[in-house]
Amino acid sequence: MPETMDLAAMVEAVLAVAGEPVTLEALLVVAGEGTERAQLEEAVEAVRRRHEQEGSGVQVESVAGGFRLATRPEHEGALREYLGYRSRARLSQAALETLAIVAYRQPITLPEINFLRAVNSAAVVRTLLERKLVMVAGRKQVVGTPLVYRTSKEFLVHFGLLDLSALPTPEEVEQVAGEGASEP
């Protein structure tokens, strides 16, 4: 029954990109005229069975009046491990903002960063220190003698800059990236 298998492949493709439960009605629309409800039900079952085989890491779930493809509970540990690994090579928006402030306003203290971001950025600064993008460059001689931060050599290497004067100016960014341009 090749037709069911073709339909099954189509169903799996839709479920794979949907990111949310897909109803049988939606699948009927996608399949177009000439496809019976029963055929689609069979196709969904075919996808389900295929993922019950050994070696599959995902399954078809029936939820909220529809179907979705989801990982299996037994892989939760692996997924946690993977997401942790991935986030070590990533920057949050908060980290990017803080890095930008340090890059353009260095040397700068944590209270000054907090003032600009209006959020306590201690944890983010710690992350940047761990990633070696930012480093401590002494203390500021004001009340509380806070630590001052600078970008590191690794920072320059990562962004391909010879020195800090090579950071693009706001005007340059506007020209290159079309910031603020009103046309679409």
Next chain:
Amino acid sequence: MPETMDLAAMVEAVLAVAGEPVTLEALLVVAGEGTERAQLEEAVEAVRRRHEQEGSGVQVESVAGGFRLATRPEHEGALREYLGYRSRARLSQAALETLAIVAYRQPITLPEINFLRAVNSAAVVRTLLERKLVMVAGRKQVVGTPLVYRTSKEFLVHFGLLDLSALPTPEEVEQVAGEGASEP
């Protein structure tokens, strides 16, 4: 060999969640100690083979230095129908030319691109930056210290390349350069 199948299931779960290329190194970290590189390669192959069977709507791709689960081209129509007409816009001829220049000559500056195309390409480069197909990789140490561009990871994913060495060589391009190349 149940162990390979267990590893394969774990690999599939990770790929399913990642939605982006996952390197073998990442999989090694996730699998933990005691898992050999060769075993993991075998597991990835097992996932790949399983999705080459009839009835699968997804495939394992080797792109941008890793493995990725993605849909197959034959379901484009179904996906477009389901997702609404949200299919990525094709790149213009100007964008393709500029991208080809960046891809083969990176790192490269805007004046160099302009020279090769004999047309001011600032707007095109801006579009490519917005689509994240190219990125700034620092500056060139020549008069005016212009920004230099290179292709991104997204570029490799977009064109289905494992790495830059997977780009067709100039000789290969020469061979296939038939009528197609001259059509506007």
Next chain:
Amino acid sequence: MDPGLLAPDQPAGPTVVLPVFEGPLDLLLHLVREEKVSIWDIPIAKICEAYQQTLHEMEELDLEVAGDYLVYAAWLLLIKSRMLLPRHEGEEKDPRQELVERLVEYEKVKRAAAELAGLAELRRGVEPVRFAAPLAPAEVELDLEEVDVIALARALREVLERHLREHPPALQLEPMRFSVQEKIVELFELVSRQRSFPLLSHLLTRPDRLESVTLLVAALELVRLRTADAHQREPFAEIYLTPTGAPLPMDVLSDA
């Protein structure tokens, strides 16, 4: 194309179909191919003429002929004139050499672009999967590898804009440089002298915006005090002030 889709009453006559060119090199390559000549031995006079002819056609079609095309038109003319000069064996290089080199390089670019287009076409419909998972990353994170200086500079701009929104600069109050009372007296004298005083022209020719504003308030006061009438023939037309004959009240005069 479905012939039924064609409009039945299209104007007859030849229509010029001009391909879209990506620039002067693209146009030149097109001409070289159209004239079926070798790129290594371009008949410059012929190509030069065809090039200019195409630029004319583009202009007639109201296509924008950018400066880039004109630079090449001038270069072609220069090469053409150099070709006419006698050259001695092995003394100078062919005047066409640089042009040929650029054309060859550009042809490579076009082929590579076609190659990329082909690769992209094969991948239409290839979309990354989004399976449901028990754990999702809490926050959208950026691949450090993909963060460049432009992303950095944009992030700074966002911070500064947000900061400015949350800490708007204190309202600056300018010291009063003109008094309404003084202006009432001044304007009253002007109106009385002229019988029909063009208010708008007067306001618009003041060098200081603050003075114009003060004068406008003074004019409204004059009308309110019934010492002047205001007339306007139509919206946005000149506003004329005419004296009613009534004097300025004493309190205005004494405060001024």
